Amino acid sequence: MNQEIEAVQEIAKPVAPQRTFEDLNVSEPILKAVTDMGFTHPSPIQAEGIPPILAGRDVIGQAQTGTGKTAAFGIPALELIDIESRQPQVLVLCPTRELALQVADEIKKLAKYKKGLRVESIYGGDSIERQIKSLKSGVHIVIGTPGRVMDHMERRTLKLDSIRMMILDEADEMLDMGFREDIESILEEMPEERQTILFSATMSKPIMTITQRFQKDPVLIKVVKNELTNKNIEQVYFEVKPKAKVEVMCRLIDMHNLKLMLVFCNTKKRVDEIVEDLQIRGYQAEGLHGDLRQAQRNNVMSKFRSGVTNILVATDVAARGIDVDDVDAVINYDIPLDEEYYVHRIGRTGRAGKSGKAFSMVGKDEKYRFREIQNYTKVKVEKGVIPTFEDIVGIRKARFIEQIRETIEKDKDLNLYDDMLTNLHHAGFTTEQIVAALVKRSMGLEKNEFADQNLALDDDRRERGGRLGDREGGSRFAGREERGRFGDRSRDGGSRDGARRGEGRFGRDRDGGTRGEERGRFSDRDRQPREREANMVRLFVSIGRRDFVRPGDIVGALAGEANIPGGTIGHIDIFDKHTLVDVPRDVVTRVLDAMEGNTIKGRRVNIEVAR
Known part of the structure; x- marks a missing residue:
């Protein structure tokens, strides 16, 4: 792997602070547009990427989301x-x-x-007839998803004969989503004489395979970060009882006055x-x-960008490509199943030198996963x-007083309401009652079931005597509520051997090693899947130890997507390249339907009944 990367010419020059877009030999129309967009100095990926692309070189750009890579390839493409x-x-x-x-x-x-230049985006979920009409009328730059691009190629409505530059944006994500064959088919149809530009957050082996096959003497531009997460982002996590996550989220919104x-x-x-x-x-x-139609998605994003909607709730895949300025905070309601998703999530706040907040709500089954995220990002997140409830009441009261003060000082028409207090007094109400009623109507704050409760996990562990803690023998798998399911005792009261506990004797340690008394002794050839329990069906999952998958990942995905109790999932046998998992017979169809096209650990998986 290292040899493959060393075979690529790498540029890692520091960017001088005074460097400007004029220094990059960008044409006057582009400079004017860049100025209108508010940019004065190029970002590192732009400063290092634009010159070799303008010079006609193939380029590999390794950079995280939010580093300005669109302009890095967009400006040379326009030139x-x-x-x-x-x-x-x-x-x-x-992707x-x-x-x-x-x-x-x-x-x-x-x-x-650039007068007369036409850009067209083509993707699934949009009218293909409209796209065909636009393409036939003549376009210069086409931006699309691999599947829809292939559709137009097969219909001969998109011809690649005149393509001079091919750009793969977020190539690693496209490969993770299963688009490798489509990408290779598209590249094979390209003219021999072309530039191929590839941007990716990671340089995996599949990425390097594509670069070796389809690029000529590429320049590698690597934006190195000492930390994966932005220093401008305040990261805090809260250990929360799962049923109280919405309540805690609302309190945080009020506490920090998030807009x-x-x-x-x-x-x-x-x-x-x-x-x-x-x-x-x-x-x-x-x-x-993903279940929303394109028109619905466009409507949702339009309202969010305009501020009509101030809270956007999304899945990771659906949020891919969201780029909205001035996001005050990112809230991880669920801890992501993949460490890189955490980086992508919180990178949507604290941009362009501004500060942002990232709040993560960690349930009892998510603590181990969140520790892994901190190890991956090399950032200690504060608890x-x-x-x-009293804190929120106090904050709202203070804000209400400030609003009243501003209204009295700035509004010149208050005399229109002078008679209101007198009229209410005549109706038999005291000044105190009137003020209290007005404050309540304005604040809209009511006591609910959580008002007098301790919502932290600490209280939950004390109530259960520590039974569900990570280190006290409790299960850390998503949806597992009964320790006995994978604990020291089986349902009939007998003891289970080490292979039936927790992640099992064939599970993975965090360093990738096998776990158990006889660590490393068994291979896939030595192992036989365990006997299936009555009324259970065994499913084949196309992900295994080589993908660093754990039983908790399997349980979390199946239980979450299919909406079944995690405790109903049976034996899980993880092999090198695949996993076998038992599920109740009556939910097999639901699981297969829910997991179709879905991912585990960021990888698209195939799930079917095991033969």
Whole structure:
């Protein structure tokens, strides 16, 4: 792997603070557009990426989301275009429609003063007839998802003969989503004489395979970060009872007076539930997930960008490509199943030198996963104290007093209401009663079932005598509520051997080793799957130890997506390349339907009844 990367020419020059876009030999129309967008100095990926792309070199750009890579390839792409030719000359592939729309929007802004230049985005969920009509009328830059690009190629409505630059944006994500064959098919149809630009957050072996096959003497531009997460982001986590997460989230919104925020969940069902809860409480919230039609998604994003909606609840895949300025906070309602998702999530706040907040609500089954995230990001996240109901009442009172003060000082028409107090006195109410009633109506704060409760996990452990703690023998798997399911005793009271406890004797340690008394002794050839219990069906899952998957990942995905109790899931046998898991016969169809096209640990998986 290291040899493969060393074979690529790498540039890692520091960027001088005084460097400007003029220094990069960018044309006047682009400079004018960049100025209108408020940019004065190029970001590191732009400063190092634009010159070699303008020089006609193939480039590999390794950078995280939010580093300005769209302009890094968008500016040279625009400089390349021959306006007189109405054929597609640049093709950009993106993993999701949201990212495709975002890239198209940014390139259109950069092309503001390039008169006659046309950009078209093509993706699933949008009218293919409209796209065909637009392509036939002549476009210069096409931005699309691999599947829809392939559709147009097969229909001959998108011809690649005139493509001079091919760009793969977030290539690692496209590979994780299963688009490798589509990407290779598209690249094989490209003209031999072209530039190929690839941007990826990671340099995995599949990425390097593509670069070796389809790029010529590429330049590697690597934006190195000492930390994966932004120092401008205040990261705090709260250990919360699962049933109280919405309540705690609302208290945090009030405590910090958050105006615009993103809330992330692991499942589509959870998104809908949280949106409903927030709307009932009076918050302007909307959801975003894969089941929405494109028109609905566009409507949701339009309201969020305009501030009509101030809380957007989304799954990781649906949120791919969301780029909204001035997001006050990111709230991890569910802890992500993949460490990189955490980095992508919180990177949507604290941008452009501004500060942001990232709050993570950790349930009893998520503590181990969150520790792994901290190890991955190399950042110690502080544990927060959950605000009490009295804290929120005090804050709202203080804000109400401030609002009254501002109204009295600034509003000149208060005399219109002079008679109101007198009229209410005549109706028999005291001044104290009137003020209290007005404050209550204004604040809208009511006591609920959580008002007098301790919502932290510490209290929950004391109530149960520590039975569910990570180190006291309790299960740490998502949805497991009964320790006995994987604990020291089986349902009939007998003891289970080491292979039936926790992650099992064939599970993985965090360093990748096997766990148990006879560590490393067994291979897949030595092992036989355990006997299936009555009324259980064994499923094959196309992910295994080589993907660093744990039983908790399997249980969390199946239980969360199919909405079944985690405790009903039976034996889990993890092999090198696949996993076998037992589920009740009556939920097999539900599990297969729910997991179709879904991911575990960020990898798209195939699940079917084991032969």
